[in-house]
Amino acid sequence: MKYILIILFSASTLLFAQDFESKGYNLIQKFYEEGKISYQDNLLNKFYYIFDKSKLDRRFFFENDFPVKCATSLILEYQRNKHLLDQSVIDEIESFINPEKLNSPTAFTYDSPGGKFRLTYETTGPNAVPTTDNNGNGVPDYVEWVAIYFDYSWAFEIDTLGFLPPPIGTGKYQIGFEEMSAYGYTTIVSGQLTKIVMHRNFVGFPPNQDPEGNVKGAAKVTAAHEFKHATQIMYNYWNEPSWYIELDATWMEDIAYDYVNDYYNYITSTGSPFTSPGQSLDAGDGYEDCNWMHFLSEKFDVSINKKIWQRRQSNPAENMFSTFNYVLSNFYSSNFQNAYREYIVWNFLTNSRATTTHPGYGEAPYYPLAALCTTVNSYPFNGSNCSITKYSANFIRINPPANSNNLLINFNGANSPHIFKVTVVTRNTSGLVQSFEIPLDVNNDGSYLITIPNNQLAYAGLCVAVVSGNTGPTFTYSITEQTSFSTSVSLNAGWNLLSVPITLSNMNFASIFPEATSNAYSYDNGYQTATTAELGKGYWLKFNQALNKNLTGTPQSSVQINVKNGWNIIGPLHNNIPVSNITTNPPNIISSLFYGYNNGYQTATTLEKGKGYWVKVSSNGTMTIPTTLIKSDYSNSQIDFNRYLDDLYSSAKIIFSDADGNEGILYLTEKLDRQIFELPPIPPSKIFDVRFENNSFVESINQKSFVVNLQGINSELKIRTENLNATIKIFDPVSGNLISQSTGNEISIKNSLNKIRIEIENLPVDYVLHQNYPNPFNPTTSIMYQLKDEGFVQLKVFNSLGQEIATLVNEKQNAGKYEIKFDASRLPNGIYFYSIRVNDFVQTKKMTLLK
Structure with a gap:
């Protein structure tokens, strides 16, 4: 374990750092890993290091050595491996962690003002607390401070954040004080009943930024840290890996006492994601990796931590990374792999790379600068990974050449079972920071063109994240200068909603798509014939057969288009881009989902190059479509849209299809917002389209009868249902005649109708x-x-x-x-x-x- 003194020269400059390594403690672990001592000697000497250095093997003794952060994880290790130890070793260790050992006849007690804690302390002997009593009430000031810190920790962690409260035994939760080479520890009394022991004075401990001084700062964060341990055991009896238990408790220090920043001492230590990005998230003690939870709580919300513990309570044997994935997938429309990719980007954007133009840590300017694998200055360049393993990263800085050519990055990662997530971060000379995830194929290969002219590029960063749990990943990459750029557009047989992703020498549709069998149609409060394509705009165009169209031209880093109140057809540039990264002026005018077309309208959360998409805005304005990931100006709205979509995917569906491969899906749900689920305008004549009569693709499942408008049905129409335990009946809405009905089976309609009425009769739940x-x-x-x-x-x-x-x-x-x-x-x-x-x-x- 290491602790680093951070002295700040300015808001964003780390002047120097002093190493506060617990040298003896770390040397014990090193000797064990090298086979120089047995596991018993390893464990016993660690307890000697913390509780009785007079018994410590002198090879591990250093004058003025520094304390470890927390002895709780060591106690947990002992309890998990107790069966491997001799009885004499067990007896020795038990003498150190016996909950009753501090209840001596000379001890005093003090109940916290909040009434939930009883502090037992001594004023003489080796465990004596400082006896200063400025208010003259007979209780040492130090004890009163600590009592207040624990009252606050209970109020914040239990009453505010809602974690499960630990049992308090006879009526008060027990707190003790001890001379030891650790900040504190939490030990089990019985079952889930625990006791916390604090250092007796925190004199000589690593410094922090508490305005009331280092001693009070250390006591505050230790109270928050150890009390988090006391709440952890309530969920899963401390069956989580030790690294997560300490990561979690260290995160709570800064959440409870944000201004103390004692955790800065760990994130500058060896093994942190900044100093050692190639070390696995689960490889260290956990303190140095507390930024993983800081990322989750800042990116999503603080309640994600409680959701993780609730998941552990219901699924106690689950792999920790599976728990992360479950919570992110079920509550935040994300997953572990995508979140970890973004976490790595946040770790890159710290210290002198920190920015307000891209999402990142709130305290990013004060964090250490992430270590680089290499810096690239000349091209072409071929490189490979530095030290890297599961759940880790490499950072490569790319400096621009002297000319104005674009730079093309080709990435080649080791194949399955390894999974990579690769992001390019760019900073231009004006300070704007953007990022883009390189799409990788099944072999972990992909490429990205930096479209910022090099005379405007300050630098770029290649952030390579390994998001799988297999050791031994490797990768290579190349960076070359590009004078021209080629990309391809995938087109379907039939009607396409498409766009042109790069600037071509001739933007006339007849020149770009001579294979088309129709005019191109744009939309401006109605369909209009278009002869010339514009970047950022979308168009209808028909082809007799599917093809991949290769285009060579000039890529752009972004495009700004005018949008009008109502529906507009837009198109991305040469990279796929999440809709949440499209910005507008005025802000927050996007009022619909995004819709693409693939033999029927489909909602989209990512815009694919070469495709066109409908979107509705609430007023005239401009829309900027980037090729990189930037901070969205309506991210909250988009999150709401995504959550609506997540609900829909498990809702009842009525699916319409024909022999030409067209398909439309209508949804029935209890959560209904017709404005959000409004469909774009009907496609040009004879193009397949299915929608409810009210122009939506979602209706209330309680309504039971619906009119559906049909267009472009050129063959037999088939109707089936999913997630719907009901009989459906199809009527001609004009004559009222029953056309067909079915329970669970597909219905076929051969009549040429442009409108049908559907009635739903729920199936019984019993005989x-x-x-x-x-x-x-x-x-x-x-x-x-x-x-x-x-x-x-x-x-x-x-x-x-x-x-x-x-x-x-x-x-x-x-x-x-x-x-x-x-x-x-x-x-x-x-x-x-x-x-x-x-x-x-x-x-x-x-x-x-x-x-």
């Missing part, structure tokens, strides 16, 4: 045989029943002697509701019984014939 009606009856009655599943149905009638009189149903039927007429005109008066048998369900009811 039911209803009482006949009327009853008594003469001579006919109706028998109704419902089936929750498909099955072979037998419905029979018996007389009072048990003799079978009639078989009303004897066939396989789908789930649904049924009604059968029974005619007893030839039977005498009396009591009869009708019985149903289907799958494992059997039921009989009585009816009376009275003529």
Whole structure:
């Protein structure tokens, strides 16, 4: 473990750092890893280092050595590996961590003002606290300070953030003080009942930035840190890996006491993501990697930490990285791989690289500068990875050449099972920082063209993240100058919504797409024929067959287009770009989802090069489409849109398709916002389109009856459902005639209709045989029943002697509701019984014939 003194020269300059390494403690671990001492000697000497240096092997003793951060993880290691130790070693270690050892006859107690903590302390002997008592109330000031810090930690971590409170035993949570070579520790009393021990005075500990002084600062963050340990055990009995337990508690120090910044001592130490980016996230002690949780809480929200612990509570044996992925996927429309990629970018943008023009840490100017793998100054250049492993990174700085050529980066990563996420970060001479993820294929290969002219490029950074858990990843890369640029556009047979991604020498449609079989159509409050393409705009165009069109021209780093109140067709440039990185002026005027077209309208969260997309704005303005990732001016709105889409994907669907490969999906949900789910204008005549009559692709599932408008149905229309346990009936809305109906099966319609009405009848959730009606009856009655599943149905009638009189149903039927007429005109008066048998369900009811 290391601690670094940070002295700030200015808001963004780290002048120098002093090493506060716990040399002896680290040497013990090194000797064990090199096989020079046994595991027992390794563990025992670590306890000696913290609790009794008189017994420490003198090879590990250094004058004025520095304390370790927290002894909790060492205690956890001992408890997990206790079965490997001799009884004499167990007895020795137990003497150090026995919760009762500090309850001596000479000890005093003090209850915190908040009433939840009892502090036991001594004023004489080796564990004595400072006895200064400025207010003269008989309680040392130091003890009163610590009591206040724990009251605050409870109020903040439990009452404000909502973590589970630890049990408090006899009525007060126990706090002790001890002379030791550690800030503090949390130990188990019994079950989930814990006790915290603090250092007795924190004199001579590494400095921090608390305006009240280093001693108070160290006591504050230690209270927050150890109390977080006390809440952790409530979720999963400390069954998480030690690195995460300490990472999490160190994060809480800064969340609870933001101004102390004691954690700066760890992130400048060896093994941090800044000083050692090639070290795995799960390889260190955890303190130095607390920025992973800082990234998650700053990028998403502070509650992500509690969600992680709640997931651990419900899935205690889950891999820690799977837990990250579950929480990010289910609550934040993200995943671990994408989040870790962005985390690596944030780590690159610190200190002198910190910026306000790109997302990053709030305290990024004060963090250390991330170490580089190499700096590239001349081209062409071929390079390979530095030290790198699972869940780690390499940073490569790319300086511009003297000329104004663009730079092309080709990346080649090791194949599966390794997974890479690679980002290019650029800073121009005006200070604007942008980033772009290089799309990689299944072999982890990809390329990116830096389109900022080199006379305007200050530098670029290649941020290579390994986001998989396999060791041994390698990669190579090349950087070359480019005088021209080629890209390809993928086109479908039939109608396409497309765009031109680069500037060509001739932007006339006839020159670009001679294979087209229609005019190009643009949109400006109505469709218009277009002869010339504009960057950033989208167009309708038809082709007889699919093709990949190669284009050679000049790439642009961004394009700004005019947009009008209402619907507009736009197009990205030569890189795919998330819609959240499109900006507008005025801000926040985007009022719809983005829609592409692929044999039917489809929502989009990423705009693909060469494609066109509909988007609606609430006022006239401009829209800027970049080729790199920049901070969005409406990110909150886009997050809401994405969450709506996530809800839709699990909702009921009605899917329309034809023999030409066209497909349209309409959704039924309880969460309904027609303005968000409004579809773009109907495509030009004869282009396939399906939508509800109100111009939406989403309707309330409670409505039960819907009119659907159809266009461009040139062959048999097929309709099927997903996530919908119901019978659907199709009607001609003009004549009212039933066209078809089905329960779970596909419906085919051969009629040439431009409008249909759909009625939905929910399927039963159970088997039911209803009482006949009327009853008594003469001579006919109706028998109704419902089936929750498909099955072979037998419905029979018996007389009072048990003799079978009639078989009303004897066939396989789908789930649904049924009604059968029974005619007893030839039977005498009396009591009869009708019985149903289907799958494992059997039921009989009585009816009376009275003529």
